Amino acid sequence: MGVQWVYYQGGASGSSMLTVFFGYVGMMGVGVVYAVQSWYADRKQRRLAATAGGGPGHVEYDVLMTEVNEMTETRHNRGKQGILKGTIDNKLGRKSLEVETHVLGPIDDSDEEDFDGDGLDEEKQRLRKDRSSGSDEVLAMGTITANSKTAEQEARSSARRLHWPVIQVAVMDVIANAMVTIGFFYVGSGMYQVIYSSIVIWCAILTRIFLSRKLNNIQWVAIVGVTMGLAISAIGTVQDASPDGPVQSWLAKSFGALVTLGATFLYACVYVLSDKVLSTTKPTPVPEKVCTMVGAYASVLTFIYLCVHTFPNWKTEVTDVIAARQGSTIGIVLVYPLLIISAMLHSLNYYVLLSRINNIAVGIMQSLRAVLVFVMSHYLFCGVSSTQCFNQWKFISAIVVIGCVTLFSLNGSPPSNQADSVQATPAIAAARAPSSNSRTSSPMPRHRSGRTSLESP
Secondary structure, three states: OHHHHHHHHOOOOOOOOHHHHHHHHHHHOHHHHHHHHHHHHHHHHHHHHHHOOOHHHHHHHHHHHHHHHHHHOOHHHHHHHHHHHHHHHHHHHHHHHHHHHHHHOOOOHHHHHHOOOOOOOHHHHHHHHHHHHHHHHHHHHHHHHHHHHHHHHHHHHHHHHHHHHHHHHHHHHHHHHHHHHHHHHHHHHHHHHHHHOOHHHHHHHHHHHHOOOOOOHHHHHHHHHHHHHHHHHHHHHHHOOOOOOOOOOHHHHHHHHHHHHHHHHHHHHHHHHHHHHHHHOOOOOOHHHHHHHHHHHHHHHHHHHHHHHHOOOHHHHHHHHHHHOOOOHHHHHHHHHHHHHHHHHHHHHHHHHHHHOOHHHHHHHHHHHHHHHHHHHHHHHOOOOHHHOOOHHHHHHHHHHHHHHHHHHHOOOOHHHHHHHHHHHHHHHHHHOOOOOHHHHOOOOOOOOOOOOOOOO
């Protein structure tokens, strides 16, 4: 709705791509949220380590910081850090041993000959055990350090592999956004929401093709129903031709509907590829990080377009349009930051939902948003453009599309049931097996495998 208001004020157009750029800036702003969360978590950890009583806890935190520095320093400094860490490890493993040895004196290895004799002091036996356990602790700490280094290397390698699919997502998203921006200003926000609500259907088809998730017969019926609903909304668009709207010809409106439909298909490709990145990449990337990377690459691509086209033609693209429509420059300047915040919240919620929840919730929210925008655009913009008015054809179209999308979503297999059915077999087998290592067959968390709402029950 804010984008539509800026357009009617003359502060944006399909060719300027200003609203698209600020949307990507908001998407990139998710990284600020992630950075604040990381900073707060690190600050909380430091505070807990500082307030923890006793020496061992403080030594453990120092060892942790030494490991971090060792992984980030140069190869020359890593040797020094390794020596320092070894000293800390020795202090951690042999602290009590050194104190008690200082009090009781050194242990002579010749006492081993009298180990079974009655003359061996019990205190020395205990110190031998402590010394042996201290060595084991040092060995264990070394193993943990090696594992930490290996995990860090794998994480860096995974981050490098993550960039290419993220770039693909960003390029497709920029193209889709350009198309949907053009179509948006041709058909208005009301019909745009009807067409865009079919994105779940396109996601289902692409998921079936590329992720091998099955569709049942009722879901295919829902796909046909959404197609019929789009046709009904097109009939209403033809009859809404009016000289007071920004688009007057039936051909131009039909072109806008086709462009919006193509953009919706590309958006579905973006969503399926994003789903694949979040569900198949190992180790699993943080949703906020993926969102930030996509926003950063897309912002760069869009900014190049602004430098090539929008900024050189700023007077004709923005200034003259605002003057012709008698728009409020101050209002436009104030609304753009709100668009950034809105895009940031939308992107954050979407990627978090994509990584944790199934497509049923997404489909329901798309349907509810379509109805909400229908009503709001009628009251806010019907006087400006007839394409925003809520007529009988849009009402029928909204009922058919929303009903079919809901039918499609509800007939997907519940993720919890699927996850439980997948996890029940290894869990029962582990319970029945008397072996001592039955814990290794415990079920994995289901927030990834549970997002299979597109599979048949």
